[in-house]
Amino acid sequence: MSAPSLTPEIVLHTSPHLHSARSVGVIMRNVVYAMLPICLYGVYNFGISVVALLVVSTLSCVLTEHMFCRAAGRPSSIKDSSVIITGILLGLTLPPGFPLWMAAVGGFVAVGLGKMLFGGLGFNVFNPALVGRAFLQAAFPTAITTYTPALANGRFAEFIPTTLTFPFAQPPVITEWIARVRIDAFSGATPLTALKFDKIGTGLTPLFWGNVAGSAGETSVILILLGGLYLVARNFMDWRITAAMLLSAFVLSGVFHLSNPAAYPHPLFMLFSGGLMLGAVFMATDMVGSPVTPLGVWIYGGVMGALTILIRLLGGLPEGVMYAILIGNAVSPMIDNLTQPRVYGTQRKTGARA
Amino acid sequence: MAHAHGNAPSPSESMEAFLNGLWKQNPVFVQVLGMCPTLAVTNSARNAAAMGLATIFVLVCSNTLISLVRKLVQKQVRIATYILIIATFVTMVDYIIKAVSVDVYKALGPFIALIVVNCIILGRAEAFASKNSVGKSILDGLGMGLGFAIALFCLGGVREILGAGTLFGVSLFGPNFQPWVLFLLPSGGFFTLAGWLLIFTWWKERKKRMAEAQQ
Numbered sequence: 370m371s372a373p374s375l376t377p378e379i380v381l382h383t384s385p386h387l388h389s390a391r392s393v394g395v396i397m398r399n400v401v402y403a404m405l406p407i408c409l410y411g412v413y414n415f416g417i418s419v420v421a422l423l424v425v426s427t428l429s430c431v432l433t434e435h436m437f438c439r440a441a442g443r444p445s446s447i448k449d450s451s452v453i454i455t456g457i458l459l460g461l462t463l464p465p466g467f468p469l470w471m472a473a474v475g476g477f478v479a480v481g482l483g484k485m486l487f488g489g490l491g492f493n494v495f496n497p498a499l500v501g502r503a504f505l506q507a508a509f510p511t512a513i514t515t516y517t518p519a520l521a522n523g524r525f526a527e528f529i530p531t532t533l534t535f536p537f538a539q540p541p542v543i544t545e546w547i548a549r550v551r552i553d554a555f556s557g558a559t560p561l562t563a564l565k566f567d568k569i570g571t572g573l574t575p576l577f578w579g580n581v582a583g584s585a586g587e588t589s590v591i592l593i594l595l596g597g598l599y600l601v602a603r604n605f606m607d608w609r610i611t612a613a614m615l616l617s618a619f620v621l622s623g624v625f626h627l628s629n630p631a632a633y634p635h636p637l638f639m640l641f642s643g644g645l646m647l648g649a650v651f652m653a654t655d656m657v658g659s660p661v662t663p664l665g666v667w668i669y670g671g672v673m674g675a676l677t678i679l680i681r682l683l684g685g686l687p688e689g690v691m692y693a694i695l696i697g698n699a700v701s702p703m704i705d706n707l708t709q710p711r712v713y714g715t716q717r718k719t720g721a722r723a
Numbered sequence: 724m725a726h727a728h729g730n731a732p733s734p735s736e737s738m739e740a741f742l743n744g745l746w747k748q749n750p751v752f753v754q755v756l757g758m759c760p761t762l763a764v765t766n767s768a769r770n771a772a773a774m775g776l777a778t779i780f781v782l783v784c785s786n787t788l789i790s791l792v793r794k795l796v797q798k799q800v801r802i803a804t805y806i807l808i809i810a811t812f813v814t815m816v817d818y819i820i821k822a823v824s825v826d827v828y829k830a831l832g833p834f835i836a837l838i839v840v841n842c843i844i845l846g847r848a849e850a851f852a853s854k855n856s857v858g859k860s861i862l863d864g865l866g867m868g869l870g871f872a873i874a875l876f877c878l879g880g881v882r883e884i885l886g887a888g889t890l891f892g893v894s895l896f897g898p899n900f901q902p903w904v905l906f907l908l909p910s911g912g913f914f915t916l917a918g919w920l921l922i923f924t925w926w927k928e929r930k931k932r933m934a935e936a937q938q
Contacts, residue, residue: 440925471901486921508905539901 393490396605397450403596404457404651410592411585415465415517416524418532419585425469427456429476430497437485451490455479458498458651461586462644462691463505466517466529466543470536471509475501495698496655499691506691512540516559516582521550559583560642564634565687576641587644597650606654609663613670614649614677615640621678633682645677648690658698665701665708672704673697740851740859744866750843751874751916752923757843761875762912764834768891771879773827775872777820777835779865781812782844786864789852796853805848806839813838843871878915882906 411419434452438445446452459479463472479501484493506513517529531540559582560571575581579589587593600606619640625633640646653659653673660669673693680689750756760778765771788808796804817835821828828835838844847867852860883889886906888896905911 504905507908507910508903509901510904512901534901535899537896537901538899 393449393451397454399603399605400454400600400651401450401457403599404454404461404586406592407461407586407589407596407647408457410579410589411461411465414519414580414588415585416521416529417527418524418529419460419465421469421528421532422463422465422467422472422585423457423460426460426463426472426476427453429473430456430459430480433477433480434485437481438489441485446489449490452480452484455484455497455501458496459501461647462498462502462584464513464516465585466515466531466540468512468531468534468540470534471505471512474508475505477501478504491657493657495695496652496658499652499695499698502691503695514562515540515543516562516584517543518547518551519580519582519588520552521547522552523550559687560638561681561687564638564642565681570634570638571642573635573637573641576638584644584647587647590641590646593646593650600650606650607656607659607666609666610654610659610670611649613667614653614674615645617671617674618645618649618678619674621675622682625678625682639678639681643681643688644690648677648694649674653694653697655698658701660701660705660708662705662708662710664710665704668704668708669697669701672700737859737862740855741862741866744863744868744870745873746870748867749870749874750867751871752919754843755920756846757841757871758916759837760834760841761878762909762916764831765875765878765882765912765915766886766907767830767883768876768879769827770830771875772872773820773824774831774834775868775875777816778838778841778844778871779868780816781809781838782847782868782871783861783864784812785809785844786847786852786860787857789848790855790857790860793853801853802845802849805845805853809844809848810839843867874919877919878912881915881918882911886911 408419408423411423430452431447434447435445438447456476456479459475460472463475479497482504483495483497483500484490487493502513512531515531530543530546534540558567558569560576563569563571571581576588577590579592581588597606597608597611601608619636622633622636622639626636649670653670660666673696676693676696677689680686680692686692744750748754751758751761760774764774785805785808789805792804792808813836816838820831820835847863851863855863880890883891884895885903887902888894888900894900903911906915
C-alpha cells in the first residue's frame with residue numbers, strides 16, 4: 370500500500386513485498402454488491418419509501434465527504450466507495466418511514482463527525498454509520514422508533530406519510546395510516562419491541578426470511594448471511610468477528626433462556642431479530658474499527674455479542690446492537706494492546722517490554 | 724508593562740486589557756477554561772445569560788478588591804485570600820439570583836456556588852489583578868466576564884433553538900418544529916462547544932493562510 374514514489378530511488382520496505390491488486394476501492398465495491406440484495410428486499414418489504422431513504426442517506430454522506438475534502442483542500446476521496454457503504458448502511462439501519470430530512474442530517478453527522486473530523490478513511494475510531502445513527506437516536510427518539518408494517522398495501526404506490534416530512538418539521542402521527550394499510554393486526558412494533566414491552570413473541574420462520582417489521586434492511590436474516598458468505602468467500606471480511614459475536618450472543622442468551630424460559634426468549638430468536646445479524650456481518654467487521662490480532666478479533670466479537678444481549682434483556686432499550694458495536698470500536702485498540710502475539714525468536718518477558 | 728507602576732494607564736493599554744478577554748484570549752473559545760458551567764448550564768439562553776451575568780459581577784468585583792489589596796497580602800496566603808474574596812461575592816450573587824428569580828435559581832442549582840472554583844476567576848486574580856492597577860483590573864474583569872458571557876450565550880442560544888425551537892422561551896418556528904432532544908442533554912453541550920471551537924479554529928487558520936498568501 371505504499372504511495373507511488375515520484376523520484377527514482379531505492380525504496381526500503383518491511384514485508385509484505387508482494388501486493389495483490391485489490392485496492393480499497395475494489396473491497397468497498399464488493400461490500401456494496403453484497404448489500405444490494407438486502408436493499409432490494411427492503412424495497413420489496415416496505416415499498417418506495419426505502420428507495421428514497423437509501424438514496425437520501427447515501428447522497429448526504431457522499432456530498433458531506435466531498436464538501437469536507439474541499440474545505441480541507443484535499444482531493445475528494447469519494448471515489449473509494451467507502452462513503453457509499455456508510456450511506457447505505459445508515460439507510461438500512463433506519464426505520465422505513467424515517468423522515469428524509471432527518472436521514473440527511475444523519476448522513477452529515479455520520480461522515481462529518483464520525484469520519485472526516487478524525488481524518489477520513491482509516492482514522493475513524495467508530496463506525497461512521499453507527500455514529501450517525503446514534504446521533505439520530507439521541508436527537509429524534511420518537512421518529513427513530515416509529516416502525517411501519519412489512520408488506521403493507523399499496524407500498525409501491527405511495528410513500529409512508531412520515532417519509533416526506535417537511536425539513537425541520539415534526540413527522541405526522543401515522544396510527545390511522547397504519548390501520549388502513551396493514552395486512553394483519555400490526556401494532557407498530559418490531560419483534561424485539563413486541564417482546565420487551567408487550568410480551569408477544571414472533572415465529573422464527575418469518576424472522577429468517579424477513580417479512581417482519583423493523584429497520585429498512587435488518588429484517589432478512591438469510592439475505593444478510595448470503596451477503597456475508599459472499600464477502601467471506603472472496604476473503605474481504607473477517608468471519609471470526611461475526612462468528613464470535615453471534616456465538617457469544619447465542620451462548621449468553623441461551624444461559625438466560627435456560628435459567629428462566631418464561632421470561633427470556635429462545636437464543637435463536639435473539640440471533641434472528643433486530644439488527645444483530647446486520648451489525649455482526651456488515652458493521653462489526655468494519656476493518657478500521659476492529660482489532661488485528663488473532664486472539665483480539667475473538668475477544669472483540671465476544672464483547673459485542675454479550676453487550677448486545679445484556680442491553681436487550683437487562684437494559685431499558687429493546688435493541689442494543691448499535692451501542693454494543695460502538696463500545697466494541699472504542700475498546701478495540703485496548704484489545705489489540707493486550708493481545709500482542711509473541712514476536713518470533715523473542716521471549717515474552719514479564720514487566721519490561723523487549 | 725512599562726506603565727504598570729505609573730498611576731494612569733494609557734488608553735490603548737486599557738483598551739487592550741478589555742479586548743483581550745473579549746476576543747484574543749476569550750476564556751471559553753481560546754483558553755478553554757471554566758468548562759464545567761459552560762457545559763452544564765447552557766441548555767437554555769436564559770440560564771446561560773444568568774450564569775454569564777453572575778460571573779461578570781463576581782469577576783469584576785473580585786478583580787477590583789484583589790487589585791486594591793494586592794500590596795497588603797503576603798505571598799504565602801494569597802490564594803486563600805483570593806478564594807475568601809471570591810466566595811464573598813459569590814454568596815452575594817447567590818442571594819441576588821434567589822431574590823430575582825427562583826426559577827433561574829433552581830435551574831442553575833449548585834453551579835452558582837461553584838462559581839467560587841471557576842478557574843477563570845481565580846486565574847484572572849492570580850495572573851492579572853494581583854499585578855495590575857485597579858482601573859486595568861476592572862477592565863480586565865469586564866472583558867473576561869463579557870467574553871465568558873458571550874460564549875455561554877453562543878452555546879445556550881444554539882442549544883435552546885435546536886433543542887426546543889425557542890429563544891428566551893419565545894417560540895421561533897411555531898408548534899410544528901421538531902425539537903432535537905439531543906441538544907438539551909449534556910452530550911448536546913459537548914457537540915455545541917465542539918462546533919463553535921471548530922468554527923473559530925477554521926476561521927483563524929483561514930485568516931492566517933490569507934495573511935501568508937499576501938506576503
